[in-house]
Amino acid sequence: MEQVGEKKFPLNAKDYKLYEEVGEGVSATVHRALCIPLNEIVAIKVLDLEKCNNDLDGIRREVQTMILIDHPNVLRAHCSFTTGHHLWVVMPYMAGGSCLHIIKSAYPEGFEEPVIATLLREVLKALVYLHAHGHIHRDVKAGNILLDTNGTVKLADFGVAACMFDAGDRQRSRNTFVGTPCWMAPEVMQQLHGYDFKADIWSFGITALELAHGHAPFSKYPPMKVLLMTLQNAPPGLDYERDKRFSKSFREMVAACLVKDPKKRPSSEKLLKHHFFKHARPPEYLARTILDQLPPLGDRFRMLKAKEADFLVQNRSLYEDKEHLSQQEYIRGISAWNFNLEDLKNQAALIPDTDEVSNGEDPHMYRKQSGRHDDAGSPAERPISNSAPDDEDGLNDIPDLDNSLAAFPIKPLQALKGCFDVREDDMDATSPCWKDGVQSDSDKLSRKAEDQEAGRNDGENPGQSNPLPRPAIPGHRKMLSGPLAQDSVLSPKKVVGDGDREHSQSKYPTERNYSGPLQYRQKKDLREDMSDGAVIQRRGRFKVTSAELNPKVSMNSLFNSHSGGLTSPILSAASVLPSLQCILQQNTMQREEIFKLIKYVEQSSGSADFADAGTTDLLQVPSTTVRERELQSQVIQLQQSIGSLVEELQRQKVKNFQLEKKLNALLKKDEKT
Numbered sequence: 197m198e199q200v201g202e203k204k205f206p207l208n209a210k211d212y213k214l215y216e217e218v219g220e221g222v223s224a225t226v227h228r229a230l231c232i233p234l235n236e237i238v239a240i241k242v243l244d245l246e247k248c249n250n251d252l253d254g255i256r257r258e259v260q261t262m263i264l265i266d267h268p269n270v271l272r273a274h275c276s277f278t279t280g281h282h283l284w285v286v287m288p289y290m291a292g293g294s295c296l297h298i299i300k301s302a303y304p305e306g307f308e309e310p311v312i313a314t315l316l317r318e319v320l321k322a323l324v325y326l327h328a329h330g331h332i333h334r335d336v337k338a339g340n341i342l343l344d345t346n347g348t349v350k351l352a353d354f355g356v357a358a359c360m361f362d363a364g365d366r367q368r369s370r371n372t373f374v375g376t377p378c379w380m381a382p383e384v385m386q387q388l389h390g391y392d393f394k395a396d397i398w399s400f401g402i403t404a405l406e407l408a409h410g411h412a413p414f415s416k417y418p419p420m421k422v423l424l425m426t427l428q429n430a431p432p433g434l435d436y437e438r439d440k441r442f443s444k445s446f447r448e449m450v451a452a453c454l455v456k457d458p459k460k461r462p463s464s465e466k467l468l469k470h471h472f473f474k475h476a477r478p479p480e481y482l483a484r485t486i487l488d489q490l491p492p493l494g495d496r497f498r499m500l501k502a503k504e505a506d507f508l509v510q511n512r513s514l515y516e517d518k519e520h521l522s523q524q525e526y527i528r529g530i531s532a533w534n535f536n537l538e539d540l541k542n543q544a545a546l547i548p549d550t551d552e553v554s555n556g557e558d559p560h561m562y563r564k565q566s567g568r569h570d571d572a573g574s575p576a577e578r579p580i581s582n583s584a585p586d587d588e589d590g591l592n593d594i595p596d597l598d599n600s601l602a603a604f605p606i607k608p609l610q611a612l613k614g615c616f617d618v619r620e621d622d623m624d625a626t627s628p629c630w631k632d633g634v635q636s637d638s639d640k641l642s643r644k645a646e647d648q649e650a651g652r653n654d655g656e657n658p659g660q661s662n663p664l665p666r667p668a669i670p671g672h673r674k675m676l677s678g679p680l681a682q683d684s685v686l687s688p689k690k691v692v693g694d695g696d697r698e699h700s701q702s703k704y705p706t707e708r709n710y711s712g713p714l715q716y717r718q719k720k721d722l723r724e725d726m727s728d729g730a731v732i733q734r735r736g737r738f739k740v741t742s743a744e745l746n747p748k749v750s751m752n753s754l755f756n757s758h759s760g761g762l763t764s765p766i767l768s769a770a771s772v773l774p775s776l777q778c779i780l781q782q783n784t785m786q787r788e789e790i791f792k793l794i795k796y797v798e799q800s801s802g803s804a805d806f807a808d809a810g811t812t813d814l815l816q817v818p819s820t821t822v823r824e825r826e827l828q829s830q831v832i833q834l835q836q837s838i839g840s841l842v843e844e845l846q847r848q849k850v851k852n853f854q855l856e857k858k859l860n861a862l863l864k865k866d867e868k869t
């Protein structure tokens with residue numbers, strides 16, 4: 197139980213009356229509420245501790261930070277306490293809502309420059325204070341800039357903040373991958389040398405663009421693509437032509453923040469002296485301009501949610517395919533999450549085009565262009581409308597991958613397999629090779645061979661995108677570790693965790709269906725617990741696993757799944773030999789494709805930035821491929837020798853049996869004589 201401030205805010209839920217919901221984040225819902233004894237309207241952030249599991253550390257950190265800080269531009273908590281299995285954080289009610297809400301409700305094209313300057317100066321004052329006290333906010337974005345009715349601006353959400361002066365775990369946390377991809381500084385993504393306050397300056401620059409355009413750069417792309425583009429492309433910025441309405445000083449301020457080398461970015465203190473902020477007005481200006489005509493926050497929040505639901509219903513045809521639904525859910529879900537960078541970098545290179553992930557927008561956006569790129573909002577970020585694609589959304593620095601990728605069989609969703617959690621029904625139900633546990637090996641093999649012969653590489657086949665088969669349990673629906681989880685597109689179920697922590701929050705009871713057979717649940721749990729296939733990280737609704745990348749696990753699974761009713765491991769091993777050969781062949785082909793693509797991306801980019809961006813890591817792929825191939829051929833050889841040993845054993849058994857028979861006959865003869 198914690199309490200700060202002069203006013204004594206009660207630490208008992210009975211003393212508060214919860215009103216409407218006014219916000220929703222990855223980890224919590226926020227309500228307007230009345231503090232009955234003080235007769236004061238407050239905001240209460242409600243976190244379900246039962247679903248937070250091991251994320252308690254993160255929550256404690258957020259609350260502690262919120263209570264200790266003391267600056268007019270930083271949202272400070274009044275108090276916090278637990279009630280049942282919920283943690284309530286009581287804070288001042290910011291009736292204007294977040295800048296993101298305001299943009300979505302009334303300013304889809306972004307704000308005017310004086311408004312931006314005013315907002316940003318207040319945020320920057322908050323950063324100067326936080327940095328001076330050793331905090332890195334790590335999640336600066338429009339969604340975390342809150343306004344009061346009088347125009348007061350406060351930076352909120354310390355869910356992922358880190359302290360520069362901390363030792364131990366918190367210090368280590370600065371080497372982790374935290375934040376929201378579009379706003380994330382390249383050095384945070386790279387995780388090479390850790391990062392410092394300057395990471396907030398990058399996010400501040402991205403937030404400036406978000407306020408100017410109504411959405412953050414790259415926001416319509418999936419996180420992996422955002423990673424690749426942030427690392428590989430020139431930094432985003434204000435464009436001379438497109439952003440004519442903005443001043444030179446604004447362009448310069450943004451450019452100063454969005455420098456890839458953190459050392460070259462100004463400190464928050466220095467940035468505050470930039471002449472752009474001379475355009476800033478007093479906070480009341482915000483109340484007069486952007487807040488004046490807005491409906492109450494609760495109504496706005498409800499309208500936005502309804503619009504979002506409508507949008508999804510109207511575009512149902514687009515999302516009828518579960519794959520689209522998963523991707524939509526996934527785009528909507530990116531808010532703040534951690535993941536394994538290496539896995540994602542590898543997966544990002546496989547995303548062939550964005551027509552599926554960009555909500556049916558220009559499928560040919562990977563056109564060759566020069567100069568700076570710009571952006572467009574994702575369904576999650578941009579105001580909801582059914583408008584035509586924005587032609588200005590060209591990505592200048594993205595090479596034309598169409599031809600190269602056309603040959604690649606994997607669709608984005610499948611490309612993510614291994615990074616996220618997936619239910620089997622997210623995957624193509626017509627998978628010829630591994631769909632059905634009761635399918636015979638020879639059947640599988642012949643269908644696989646047919647597919648290969650026909651050159652069928654349509655990307656619809658999970659077996660092709662991930663050639664290693666998964667455990668099959670005859671007669672049961674399977675829960676597999678793979679790509680995106682799709683519970684319900686309208687369900688804000690969220691699971692949060694970052695390595696050592698896990699947190700989930702579901703507003704509606706549309707949880708993943710665990711009511712299936714126990715056997716199948718155990719199987720899934722077992723897979724999660726296996727060291728080789730363990731969930732590496734969990735954040736948002738996503739999980740990152742290593743199982744999919746580890747042939748050993750899948751081989752083991754293969755042995756289990758194919759052993760069927762046979763009791764002899766030797767016999768089951770021998771029976772899977774043809775399948776193993778088929779898999780090896782497929783795997784090799786796909787790995788070669790991947791390698792070609794990585795090479796292609798590198799050559800087309802040809803920029804020094806890309807070398808910085810972890811090319812060396814990507815170059816590890818061929819050596820891994822070679823090693824994996826060697827290992828796999830060793831496995832095959834071993835299987836072959838096991839197979840011949842089995843045959844030899846059978847021969848010896850037959851011989852033995854015949855000899856025994858002869859011996860018995862001789863003995864009987866002997867006895868008679």
Ligand SMILES: Nc1ncnc2c1ncn2[C@@H]1O[C@H](COP(=O)(O)OP(=O)(O)OP(=O)(O)O)[C@@H](O)[C@H]1O
Nearest residue numbers: 219220221222223224226239288289290294353531
């Ligand atoms: N004090 C407040 N007054 C009014 N609205 C608020 C307040 N605090 C939060 N909100 C609203 O609730 C939303 C979610 O809150 P918050 O960001 O703290 O949750 P979260 O789970 O930490 O979110 P995320 O991790 O996605 O940033 C905010 O974006 C904002 O719109």
